[in-house]
Amino acid sequence: MNPTLSFSSPPPLNVSALRASCSACSMHQLCLPMGLGESDMQKLDQIIGRRRKVPKESLLYRMDDPFINLYAIRLGHFKTYQVSAGGEQQITGFQMAGELLGMDAISTDRHHCDAMALEDSEVCEIPFGRLEELFGTIPTLLHHFHRMMSREITREQNAMLLLGNMRAEQRFAAFLVNLASRYSARGYSSTSFQLRMSREEIGNYLGLTIESISRLLSRLKKQGLIRVANREIELLEPDHLRAMAAGTEH
Amino acid sequence: MNPTLSFSSPPPLNVSALRASCSACSMHQLCLPMGLGESDMQKLDQIIGRRRKVPKESLLYRMDDPFINLYAIRLGHFKTYQVSAGGEQQITGFQMAGELLGMDAISTDRHHCDAMALEDSEVCEIPFGRLEELFGTIPTLLHHFHRMMSREITREQNAMLLLGNMRAEQRFAAFLVNLASRYSARGYSSTSFQLRMSREEIGNYLGLTIESISRLLSRLKKQGLIRVANREIELLEPDHLRAMAAGTEH
């Protein structure tokens, strides 16, 4: 073999460079390693599994799959949904970069829902068993993990409030405002972004039909609160939308 | 002082007997100490704070209270509810003995909802800071805690499915079936129990009005699926109710 091939200089460092690295990841201020020092972050890097590309519309995991890994989203968007005994599906959340997938699987050691990529995406595998071992030596990591799980709980409580108490218009405004604040936290515009999900998926998540979503978009557009072109959306009156979401607009 | 007073034989053991004790608690197979050995359970006992009685209709904590303790329910029932910006309240769950309250507060260090006793109840205070210290030395405890948080997440995902996808009758059947299985897990009858909450509270939780709940009760009664007398309820056809909840009855 030709000794000039790069095969001949293989410090294991490169291997780990091919693997995921939290310190180099643009999401580390939002994701699991938030608040960790340099050395703790390296320990975390060592247990993080490979990066995995997840093409649009493919499943990261499906319900009842055995639970091995949590997944941190590096790039892209996902939806998680449950399928009821009667075959109906309910989307339980839309996730974006920096968020953690799979925490609902811990309780039964099997995934509790399907997770599908809404666009070509990329995740880091986090073997949960090894993560739990790390918790013993990095209390900061443990505490932040608890915050992330707790955050997931409050997120879903908010969704319950939305589904149980709000009228269609209010739900939709809350949905837009929620997306806006999450993009804002990631350094993107909070007033102008792309909807990564179809009208049908929005409707499913909000407990409404696709027709209702379409009508709501038309109405808000007519009222001058938003501008819409296909999946591109601009919030022209964020304050008004926030008030609408809070139910305090009148 | 009279040396015959019991003061003169004060092994600290008595003090801890006055405090909460997991090993002596009938709920320890369901609650936080599940699966712990004798010595680990004693370590847990040492950090558990006082028992606290919570009279009917009084608040264990309210939204925005600083987060100090988790609470394990020893006895009784609670409801947790959020109040939206518009002042509407949404019940996010009913909790019973062996369940943990307050996990939604970890993410922000403030409670995210109100927790009110539905009847005279009793809880154990669990100082969360000290619990986190224990996690480093009792991996079993940590793992079980994660399961309980994860369980809370799946519980709420199920509630989202219910609120987003089900018709009124299906929601109510799912509600009854859920209560039944939780009483069953606690060694009580799964077919005959007391509703600890009002019709109004049931309706609020299920995203329905009190009138709808009342009509549903009447209809299921007329169909011979249940027997009702005030808050006493008996499930006469649990299989049928399960099928109704699953949406597979026809």
Next chain:
DNA sequence: CGCGCAATTGACTGCCCTCAAAAAGCGTGG
């Protein structure tokens, strides 16, 4: 017995769903 609150029942309304058709995107291939 009478008061107050909770629950039930009935009549009617309205929000959102269902059904249906037209319009707009979007990828493919001529």
Next chain:
DNA sequence: CCACGCTTTTTGAGGGCAGTCAATTGCGCG
């Protein structure tokens, strides 16, 4: 570039499920 087919979205008309409003009944308690 346009034609074509397919999917997604929009728009319209009408219906139904659960909500609203209102009156009655039942139950606990002084």
